[in-house]
Amino acid sequence: MDQAGNRGAVRGFAVGMEETTRRWIAAMRDERYADAWAIEQAILALRDPATRDDPAQPYHRRWVWDGRAPDGRDVLVRCYQGLGDTIQFARYLPLLAARARSVTVEAPARLHPLLRAIADVALLAFDPANPAPPADLDIEMTELASALRMPPLAVPVPYLAHTPAALPRGTIGLCWAAGDWDRDRWVPEALLAPVARAGPSLSLVAAPTALPVLNPDGCAFDLSATAALVAGCALVVTVDTMIAHLAGAMGKPVWLMLKAEPDWRWNPQARTSGWYPSARLYVQPRSGDWHAVTRAIARDLPGFFHHDVAESDHGQPAQSVGARLLG
Template structure:
């Protein structure tokens, strides 16, 4: 076998998305030896398909065969963060920064690991090093970034970033800022919902014309500027909607399939079908409800007795509305804000968290949901 050519072909299939052919190619190469590239690439493939035990072994063999470097430590940190091994991820990221202190993405990822452990004082400043903050188009504005200065009498421009759920989560801070005027940009689908906030709402287009303000800020930076701690998170509800429905259980079983970690976040189709078959369940998918934007969905959610959802923007919406919500969480690829080993969250008091007991075990999550639903009569919780 020409090992180099076989590895090249396997990489080619990997990049083309033919994972079965790529895996077979990598395994054939490894049967003839242990080229570091084949070890790493097969580990990446196995991680992406949630075969993490073998991926962990391969990453270890790969790291043992290459000189220690910041890139190696970063890769190991990313793997351990995905699998929820937060202490191991922290060690790997800190070692990467010892070897190369200027790695902004590693600093931001270390920040997320610390936030997931509730270590907010350490985590927020590190998360401020995220490259997307440093490259944001808001830097082209004529006024400076807000760095935490007093805002009394000032005009603040909040430039949108990240997904729907992040924008809903950070909207809570509009009332906490103390500015004379807040301009809040947002995804167009959130504009009607956010109209109730004490801010000028600007749907984000390709080009936003900003009038004179004193400062700009990204919403995910506000906690750092406020030096936020778990005990000082503004509570919920902080949004409201006129109920359009009269009871029932709303189900949002899957998230955005284009999200990088959606394979872990969203249950497989069979589990989604089980959730939608629960007594009294109605789908909250916009394609099923006819909702044109989040205001429409908020009016539906506001009248429900319960929302059951995977880790999607609907969880944030229901939590922001203060509606009873059961959030179904994967063991892998867990978002930092849900932390570990908790059934509640300081971000949304009305949420109850249901976690996989082991990676991939959605059946146990559904079983726990079914058991707790037995305490409901016609969707209404009993004392």
């Protein structure tokens, strides 16, 4: 094939992969998980085995699983994606442990306390400069759903518990910042002022804020401390970041502020999530329109807290949503 033919073949492959990715995203958003897994298997069959866990690729672009079943094998789960992705898919670790001979999870050390609360598995600290050697079967954390053929809600939620921080009743946790790699997920913090003024509010961002919150210096950059704050909140209002997954995994009411074309795991046409039953989705009606999102949240807050009081007013002392969920 001549050079022009090679370029055409590459373009054709890229177009084909884009269409395949669109079909996979549509299947995931529609909760047609069997269809999504079939697409993943078809992609896996086309991959060159020599490119598996390719050190020439950044970790978040690597594929790890070779398609074999984990049953009866020594499995190494590698956490190459973000903290939120790891929390989202950690729900599958108990199921994996029940089928594999052994399970070791290689994850950032700061996640270990939360992972210990989810599953009884061995833990290794992930060192990007010195990753663990291959095991009998390697798999990336986000590949577990496909490998186990288990939809999200096959795992009861909450699947993560944490001792709550002592906070005023009805505290709202606020997170308006996500990773720097996608600034379109960030909400200008000033837009959340009406929400923060609706009752006792707490920042879940590790930076100072001018909002009227209980902790104007921000949240500690520590996952256990953050988990305690989330557990103590009555409601968490957050952008698409780790906080959303932490709250969802705990079964906390979480109102998720999403850009008009959100990540694959959120359906912009829905108000609910197949991953987290306690989530409510607030999607931009137009790209960049966070004003509409925050106005809708401020409008819905009185109904949320009225419902909370009504449920509690049956001859028993009123409890926060957090107290009820955590028993």
